[in-house]
Amino acid sequence: MKLIVATRGSALALAQTETACLWLKETMPDVDFSLSIIHTKGDKDRKTPLHKMSSNGVFIKEVEEALLTKQADIAIHSAKDLPSRLADGLLLLPVTIHEDARDVLLSKDHCSFNDLKENAIIATSSIRRMACIHALRPDIRFVNIRGNIDTRLNTFEAGNYDGMVLAAAGLKRLGKADLIDDYLSPDLFIPACGQGSIAIEIRKEDKDLFAPFFNKELSFQDIQLSLERKFLQLSNTDCHSPTGFYLEKDGEQIYVHAMHGKDTEHCAFVHFTIPENELEQAPSMAWNTLRGMQ
Numbered sequence: 001m002k003l004i005v006a007t008r009g010s011a012l013a014l015a016q017t018e019t020a021c022l023w024l025k026e027t028m029p030d031v032d033f034s035l036s037i038i039h040t041k042g043d044k045d046r047k048t049p050l051h052k053m054s055s056n057g058v059f060i061k062e063v064e065e066a067l068l069t070k071q072a073d074i075a076i077h078s079a080k081d082l083p084s085r086l087a088d089g090l091l092l093l094p095v096t097i098h099e100d101a102r103d104v105l106l107s108k109d110h111c112s113f114n115d116l117k118e119n120a121i122i123a124t125s126s127i128r129r130m131a132c133i134h135a136l137r138p139d140i141r142f143v144n145i146r147g148n149i150d151t152r153l154n155t156f157e158a159g160n161y162d163g164m165v166l167a168a169a170g171l172k173r174l175g176k177a178d179l180i181d182d183y184l185s186p187d188l189f190i191p192a193c194g195q196g197s198i199a200i201e202i203r204k205e206d207k208d209l210f211a212p213f214f215n216k217e218l219s220f221q222d223i224q225l226s227l228e229r230k231f232l233q234l235s236n237t238d239c240h241s242p243t244g245f246y247l248e249k250d251g252e253q254i255y256v257h258a259m260h261g262k263d264t265e266h267c268a269f270v271h272f273t274i275p276e277n278e279l280e281q282a283p284s285m286a287w288n289t290l291r292g293m294q
Contacts, residue, residue, distance in 0.1 A: 002032045006063045006072035009037040010148040015173045016198050017076040023097055024074075024200070027212050036072050038063045064090060067203055075201040079194030079225060080167075084232040086201065093200040093213045098221040099169035101196035101246065103129060103189045105182040106156065107163045112182040116140065120162035123155070129165045131242035131259065131267040132189045142264075149174060165189075169196040187271060190244030190259045193228035197221070220249055223279065231283035235260050235290075242267045245286060252276045258286035268293040 007017040014035075021033045039062065064087045066072040079096075086092070105113050113136075116122075122133060123145035130142050143161060145152050149170050156164045165184070171177050202210055218226075224247050231245040241262060248255040254274050261267025270289045274282060 001030060002034060003073040004036050004071070005033050006036045006038050006066040006075040008063065009039065012149055012170050012174055013076070013078075016078065019097060019173070020076045020198050020200055033074075036066060038066055064201070067201065070203075073202070073206065077199040077201060078170075079197035079199040079229075080192040082194060082199055082229070084229070084236060089204055090201055091204050091207070093202065093210060094226070095213055095216045095218060095222050096200055096225070097198040098219075098225070099172055099196040100183075101191040102168045102186050103132075103165050103184045103191065103195075104168045104171065104180045105163050105165055105184060106153075106179055107181040108161065110181050113137075113163075113184060116163060121160065123152070123159065123161045123164040126165070126192075127240070127264060128192055128242040128244050128259070129189070130264040131261060132184075132244075133165070134264050135267065135269065136188060149176070153179070167191075167195055186246045186248070187255070187257050190257045190269070191246050193232040193243065193245050194225060197225050227280070227283050231258065231287060234283055234287040245283065247279075247282060249276070254279055254282065256282045256286055258290060260287075260290045 005017060005021060007013050017035065024033070025031065060077055060081055060083070063075045063077065067075050067090060068087060107116065116137070119139050119141060121141050121143055123143050124130060125144050125146050133140050143159075145155055145164065147155065149166065152164065152166070168177070168180065168183060171180060207214065227247065228245050232243065235243055237243045237260065242259060242264065244257075244259045246257045248257070252275060254276055255271070256274060257271050259267055259269045268290050270286055270293070272285070272289070274285070
């Protein structure tokens, strides 16, 4: 059997898709995969900051359309690019592949975040990252930077910036982890919902074909991704708002970190601990607390 896999064409997207296809083949050894490269709105517009783009799902809409029109059978996404709700008729495999969810700093001086100079200029297009940084260092200024990882790295090296914030997972998957100067603690720099995870999307009508994946035992990271997406749905937000949710497990205790706001300077943060048997309640508890703070 041959299945067509829809994916974006960046080096990171192709690396993630190769990883996902090899992972899928472990359970579906008789399936061959062929790629269909899709160019999305987010790929074509590399100048507009993400939070200023007019529509949601700028990196996935065209990929989902390939699934819905049966031009493809599977779609591979960075989970953090997914909007709070998928297109009708589509769903995600409940088990998937995960990497480091943290944000990281690349610095011209190869220093840590705490050692950045006063009024440092940070390159990022993420309003969530801006809000986290502003809460800790309101003196820091921001410059928009867009494009695939290599484009951003080249722009950063050539530009008048002191630092740039990226996702650890992308650099690691491209073999560029040696560029990282500081791993940013997820209790202060709360990751985006789905950051570090690969999302594998299929049509609901094809669920039986992928039945083995729906019968697998869920890892903590699988459950975490599901709960991150539940928080995203409760907050009903997208890349236009600074939103993040992250869970850390320590024995039978779960540390919950969440954030939400309307812009960089108006963002609330919440941190609390719950027992593991209340894990499923974490998104609603976090959202209700944040909603009461705004």
